[in-house]
Structures are given as C-alpha cells and as structure tokens.
Amino acid sequence: MVDPRSGPFLFDTSAESWLARTQSNWLREYLSLHQLHISAIAVLERSRGYSLLYRRASGDRKESIEARRFAYLSGLGRVWPLDGAVAVVAGEIMALLPDAPTSPRRSHHLAESRAERLSRWRFDGMIAATALVARLPLIHNNAADFEAIRSSIERSPGRFPDLGPLELIRCQLLSETVH
Amino acid sequence: MTATRHRAGGSKKRRTTLTLPVDSLTQAERIARARKVNLSTVISEAISEGLRVHSALERSEQVFNAYKKAFSGFTDDEMAILEGIILEPASRR
Numbered sequence: 001m002v003d004p005r006s007g008p009f010l011f012d013t014s015a016e017s018w019l020a021r022t023q024s025n026w027l028r029e030y031l032s033l034h035q036l037h038i039s040a041i042a043v044l045e046r047s048r049g050y051s052l053l054y055r056r057a058s059g060d061r062k063e064s065i066e067a068r069r070f071a072y073l074s075g076l077g078r079v080w081p082l083d084g085a086v087a088v089v090a091g092e093i094m095a096l097l098p099d100a101p102t103s104p105r106r107s108h109h110l111a112e113s114r115a116e117r118l119s120r121w122r123f124d125g126m127i128a129a130t131a132l133v134a135r136l137p138l139i140h141n142n143a144a145d146f147e148a149i150r151s152s153i154e155r156s157p158g159r160f161p162d163l164g165p166l167e168l169i170r171c172q173l174l175s176e177t178v179h
Numbered sequence: 180m181t182a183t184r185h186r187a188g189g190s191k192k193r194r195t196t197l198t199l200p201v202d203s204l205t206q207a208e209r210i211a212r213a214r215k216v217n218l219s220t221v222i223s224e225a226i227s228e229g230l231r232v233h234s235a236l237e238r239s240e241q242v243f244n245a246y247k248k249a250f251s252g253f254t255d256d257e258m259a260i261l262e263g264i265i266l267e268p269a270s271r272r
Contacts, residue, residue: 019246020250031242031243032239045262046261046262046263049261052260068249068251072249072250075249107256110256111266112265112266112267113265113267116264
C-alpha cells in the first residue's frame with residue numbers, strides 16, 4: 001500500500017485514468033494533500049486521444065466527449081514542461097533503448113501500428129525523464145515499458161549524473177483502503 | 180457586527196464582534212502573549228489558515244469530480260486511445 005501522504009508523485013498517462021476509475025478513495029485522499037503532478041507529454045497524449053474520439057464520434061456523442069475533455073483540462077494540476085533538462089535526459093533514454101520492449105498492442109480486430117508503438121515508447125521515455133528531473137516517484141500502469149527504462153538507467157548511471165534511480169510505483173500497489 | 184473599516188499594512192480590515200469557544204480564545208490569548216502580538220493578529224492568522232485549508236479542500240474536490248467525469252462513459256478501447264494507445268482496424272493498416 002502506498003500512503004497518499006508520502007507524495008507528491010508524478011502520474012503517467014496510464015495511471016491518472018486508472019486511478020479515477022478504480023481507486024477513487026486513494027485519489028480523493030491524495031488530492032486533499034497534493035496537486036496531481038503530470039508531464040506535458042501526458043497532456044499531449046490525452047488531448048490527442050480526446051480529439052481522435054471526438055472526430056470519430058457523431059451527434060450527441062461529440063458533445064459528451066467535448067464535455068469530458070473540458071472536465072479533464074479543468075482538473076489539471078501541476079504540469080511539468082518538456083524543458084531542456086528533460087530533453088537531455090529523454091535523449092539519453094531513447095539512445096539507450098531505441099526500440100520498445102514489447103510488441104504493438106492488439107485488441108480483438110483492432111491493432112496498434114508499429115509507428116504508433118514507437119511514438120508511445122518515446123513518450124514513455126519523456127515521462128520517465130520528467131520524473132527523474134522533477135525527482136518525483138512515477139506512478140504508472142505500464143510495467144513493461146517503465147521497468148525497462150528503470151533497469152537501463154541503473155545499468156548506465158554515468159549517463160544520468162546526479163539523477164536517479166527512477167523510482168516506480170505500480171498502480172496496483174495503491175490500496176483502496178487508506179487511513 | 181460593526182462596520183468600521185480602515186487600512187493597515189495595505190490590507191483592508193473591519194472591526195467586528197465574534198463569539199468564540201472559551202478554550203480557543205484562551206489558547207489564542209496564550210499564543211499572543213508568547214509571541215508578543217495582539218489577539219487580533221493571532222485570530223486573523225488562524226482564520227486565514229483555516230480558510231486556506233478550506234479552499235484547498237474545495238479545489239481538491241473539484242479536481243476529483245472533474246477527473247471522475249473526464250474518464251467516465253468510455254469503452255476499454257476508447258480508454259486505450261485516451262491513454263495514447265491508438266488502435267485501428269487491422270485492415271486500415
């Protein structure tokens with residue numbers, strides 16, 4: 001169990017929505033104590049997602065998606081920028097790990113393209129770099145990608161002077177019962 | 180409540196009459212003596228801090244409700260798209 005009082009944390013894109021949908025009590029207590037820290041990259045991924053869903057929808061569904069997008073943007077907390085320091089660290093991560101550790105995602109008759117998988121992998125590298133620069137533990141729901149990044153950083157500490165290790169917290173460790 | 184207004188230290192102030200719990204008032208008087216400031220200063224600081232906490236809790240509840248709304252009513256495939264996983268029909272690739 002991870003105590004919300006031990007925050008603040010940086011939340012990966014995969015973690016924000018997972019928490020909002022499944023760990024309401026934990027998120028509510030966390031928000032009473034800290035801001036929700038996220039990377040600008042998470043905002044980019046989310047914003048693109050809402051826009052794609054909006055373009056694919058029709059009629060009332062468009063309005064509904066737009067209302068949810070506004071709700072998301074109105075709740076944004078501390079957004080960490082992709083600045084020079086983050087760019088330097090993200091570049092190191094991308095050089096160490098040019099290829100994604102897992103295959104593109106598939107779901108029934110749907111599939112992720114290789115190009116999309118690569119861009120998502122690079123976004124994960126930028127979010128991990130943000131966590132390192134911000135010196136915040138990263139809460140995620142994507143162990144395959146972030147554990148690969150953490151291991152790689154640990155194997156090359158000289159490339160990340162005065163940074164790291166990358167501290168990761170899996171969403172599953174956030175218990176619903178906190179006191 | 181009286182309505183005398185004046186400026187001190189740049190912030191607008193108003194004289195008023197409050198009814199406070201004796202225990203709280205006694206504690207505030209003790210703090211004022213210890214810090215060598217007047218009682219109004221201690222009460223004012225305590226109210227400011229209470230209001231700050233209240234505002235923060237209100238804001239956190241707003242953010243929580245915004246997040247609940249932001250991610251409600253989506254299928255698993257739509258949630259994947261919102262998390263940056265762009266899935267498309269295999270035939271379009």
